[in-house]
Amino acid sequence: xxxxxxxxxxxxxLSACGSGDSSEETPGEDLSRTVSGGVSEWGPEQTIVPIGxxxxxxxxxxxxxxxxxxxxxxxxxxxxxxxxAWRIAGDSNGVQIVFDFGEVVRLTELGLVPGYAxxxxxxxVDRFEQNRRVETVVWDFADGSSVAQVxxxxxxxxxxxxxxxxxxARLTIHGTSEHGGRDFTAISEAEFTGRTAF
Numbered sequence: 001x002x003x004x005x006x007x008x009x010x011x012x013x014l015s016a017c018g019s020g021d022s023s024e025e026t027p028g029e030d031l032s033r034t035v036s037g038g039v040s041e042w043g044p045e046q047t048i049v050p051i052g053x054x055x056x057x058x059x060x061x062x063x064x065x066x067x068x069x070x071x072x073x074x075x076x077x078x079x080x081x082x083x084x085a086w087r088i089a090g091d092s093n094g095v096q097i098v099f100d101f102g103e104v105v106r107l108t109e110l111g112l113v114p115g116y117a118x119x120x121x122x123x124x125v126d127r128f129e130q131n132r133r134v135e136t137v138v139w140d141f142a143d144g145s146s147v148a149q150v151x152x153x154x155x156x157x158x159x160x161x162x163x164x165x166x167x168x169a170r171l172t173i174h175g176t177s178e179h180g181g182r183d184f185t186a187i188s189e190a191e192f193t194g195r196t197a198f
Contacts (some may be wrong), residue, residue, distance in 0.1 A: 046195070047193060049192075050100055094174075096172050099169045105196050114135070134176055135177055137151075
């Protein structure tokens, strides 16, 4: 769990994110296109599905208890399947994941399932308890704004409200739990709600 010193460090990191240059390159590809155009009208609220997901690193492919191949690529976070996940070795502090929306959207809500929300169908092992779970992240956006999110230790979608026009969202992990046998950090799913421009 995160103590007082951890929250102080998070506050410092959030301040740094908010004061950064929004034209800075994001991992793997320049997704920091300037949010412009003066959008005056937005459509109805809907699920916003990223057109691309990138992470600074990922765990190598593995196998499940039955020997079937399992991948941990970043795209697993937006495949609408809780039994798949992005995963990385260790506590993952400082690791970033970038979600590219392909156009300017107005986000109203976002969040994560902060772990590997899977019960192995063969071994009956709870992968959520076995791997590390995400406790705290900072989201930042193309307009230079940032918001922190703290998670309960529960394998459900946990969201926060926002109000930001952006064409990408970048997640930075700032705290994870201890592991229960496998020293990996996992995220099963991310979710974004918002409006697209007319």
